[in-house]
Each structure stands twice: as structure tokens, then as C-alpha cells.
Amino acid sequence: MKRYLFASCLAFLCFFQARAQALENQLGNTNQEWLDRDWPITDTLIFDFPNASSLIIYFNNQEFSVTELEEEFEPLLKKATDFPESTTLAYRLGKEFPKTTLSHVKYELEKKYVPYVDSLEMTFPVGLDFTGGDFTPVVGFRAHLNWRNFSMGGSIINTIYFPERIENNIKVNSSWFVNAEFSWEFGNLEGPRRNTFGVGYLINENKSQLFSGTTMQAFYNRKLNKNISIQVGVISTENFKTFYPTVGIRFW
Template sequence: MKRLLLVPFLALLCTFQTMAQDVENELSSNLQEWLDRDWPVTDTLVFDLPNESALVLYFNNTEFTADELTEEFEPLLRRATDFPEFTTRSYRIAENFQPTALKNVKYKIEKKYVPYVHSLEMTFPVGLDFTGGDFTPVVGFRTHLNWRNFSLGGSITNTVYFPERVENNIKVNSNWFANVEFAWEFGNLSGPRRNTFGVGYLINENKSQLFSGTTMQAYYNRKLSKNISIQVGVISTENFKTFYPTVGIRFW
């Protein structure tokens, strides 16, 4: 993990203009004039890195404070282990133009300097589906290898079915699916991958009252927050003769 030294100081506009050729996200001449006139540089924030490099941010204090930008960039720079040695990179931050918007500057830095493969994710999702007219609890294990803005992995999930009672007895059915998954979040590298598409195959050894024959599922999962998502899909069973639509919620 990188150790950051944060040195905020006031920068004059004329100083910025003499360094403009070094700014990575410089605008076209017309847009640059507009930006300098209506949102001039009032402050500079410097992140000094342990490898004798630095990230310099130019900004207007009516849009951001040094503390706000520090909070945004400090976690990102801890992961930017590919930042070159003995190098200074400078960026203008201004929300009024796409190349200088905070979100896009962070995206550019992460795309360039954060390692391509950066984490292995393991979770234990639980939830509840509405499957073909019945409520079916779902539990499982999920693992993904995360790249910059997508991940690949798989999961093992159990769709639990409670059939009608026979002579006051009930036999709970477990339906184990092995799933292959692809998750993505293009344009937002620092946030969670909110979209997941998966395909699964029923691997039961014991007969189920809900599914029979060759059974497969396909689903789309969308994260609503860090720990909650919704999922919609379809399950084909009886050798692709019967189809059950599914909709449910997951907790990670």
C-alpha cells in the first residue's frame, strides 16, 4: 500500500497557465478559455508518492475543497501501484466539461495505474425468489476474479422448494445449480460491478419435485446497494419443455 503525503497550497492562475502543457486532460483552446474565465484555478492539491512521483490536481474552490478531493483520491492512489517512478502527472478538475469531471479523471488514473487484476472476491449470497408461482429461498457461495471493470467467476446456489404437505409431512427439495458468471461496470472502476449475467446447470443427484430432466437457468442480477441486489431470470426444465420465470432479491 502506498503512503501518501498531502500538500495543499494556493496556486495562481498564471502559474497554472505556464504549466498547462503538462496537464493530462487539457481541453481544446475554446473550451480551455471558457474554463479559465468562468472557473479559474484557485487551488492545487499535490499527492507525493513514496516512489518520488507526484499527482497534481488543479481545481476551483467553489466546486471542491482539498479535503473532498483527498477523500476521493487517497484510496485510489493506494491501489495505483503502476504509477511510474520520478514522474509528475497533473490533471484539471472541473465538473463542467467531460474530460475534467471528477469521475472521468479518477477513471483515467485507475485505468492507467491500477493493476489489471486486483482482487479475488468471495461472498455467500442468500435470498428469496418467486419461481413459477412458488417462493423459493436461495443460498450459495460465489467467487469472482476482478479485473479493472469486469469480473469472471462462478457460484454454487441451492434453490430450496417446499412442496405441499402429504399427510402432514413435508419433504424439502434442494436444487443445486452450478453457475458461470460475468459481471461488469464500465465507466466506473472504483465502484462495485453492479451488473451480473449468469448461466447455470442443475447438478442434483436426488430427484426434485420442482425440476426434472435437463434443467438450466439464465439470470441477470443488478446491485441496488453494496449488500442488496435484485435478480430476474428464467429456468428451463423437463429437457427444455417447461420454463419458469424467476424474480427475487439477494443479500451479499
């Protein structure tokens, strides 16, 4: 599937070849000259497809190794079943410019040539918030329809408040919020969508010592890894007269 052309002693020939084969990620003139001067092409890695097509990767061996690039590209290209027939595409790698980074080139290839299947994601998040000076455990259900770069959906989350004891008795307050959510992760197709913005409305009518009247919330959630995220937001209650800042953690 691959061919490796070593030309460290003849770097100018690789440079000439790169010019002859139009690059898919060509930089502006100034940046391209800077890249060619300080990190000239020394090596070429070619991946051949069964449909008579090829992917050419030009790089500098001080920035990347052949083994590293094979490990990065081979799993991706095995999934690139939409790669056009009888076509040769060329990309230049360079760490100093966003358009030529390894992650960006992989992103472009996956976005264009790897088929994507929409999916429905359902989770049961639990966590703990610090809401208006009190700790409030949260638990609920979340469902999202996933597309390639973003997802849309909603959740129903119970914010649990433990008020002070009255005559040694405590009445737990359950506050159910219904939330509309939008998640995104532009520039990275390999990991989870790490950014979520949501707005919610308190639907239960049970009296609560924490919330009363019309109550809404807005929040931003940032995933730290697949199973843990942090969330910040604000809750307005008492018909938008009182505002509680919130910060918390979620486990999925």
C-alpha cells in the same frame, strides 16, 4: 507531499500554466472552452512524490475545496507506488464533464499507478426468489477469481421448492443449479463488482414438481451494497417448453 498554490485573484495565470503543462484529461475544443469560460481555474494543488515526480490538480474553488481534494487524493496516492520517476502529470477537475470529474480522475490514477493483486473470493449466498408464482428459498456456494475491473467464476445454488401438502405430508424439492458467472464494474475500482451475469444448468436428477426435463437459467444480479443484491432472470424447463420469470434478493 503536497503544495497548494492559491491564485483566485490571478486565475488567468493558472489557466496559462495549465495550458503550458499538458493535461492528461484534455477535453475537445468546444467543451474545453466551455469549461474554461464557466468554471475557470482558480487554484492549483500539487502533490510531490519521493521519486522526484509531481501530480498537479487544477480546479475551481467554487466546485472543490482544498480540504476535500486532500482527503480524496492522499490515501490513493500513498498506494500509487507505480507512479513514474521524474515525471509531472496534470489533471483538470470539473463537475460538468465525465472526463474531468473527481471520480474519473481518481479511477485513472488508480488504474495506472496503484498495483493490483488478483484474489480469490468465496462466499455463501442465501436469499429468496419468486419463481413462476411461488416463493423459493435459495442457498449455495460461490467462488470468483478477481481481476482489477472484472471477475469470473461459478456457483452451485440450491433452489428449494415447497409444494402443496398431500395428505398432510410435504416433500421439499431441492434443485441444484451449477452456474457460470461473469462480474464487472467498469469506472469504479473502490467498491465491489456490482454487476453479474450468469447462466446455469440443473444437475440433480431427483424428480421435482417445479422443474422437469432439461432445465437451464439465465440471470442478472445487481449489488445494492457489499452484502445485499437483487437478481432477475428466467428459467426454462420441460426441455425449453416452459419458462419461469424469477426475481429475488441475495445476502452474501
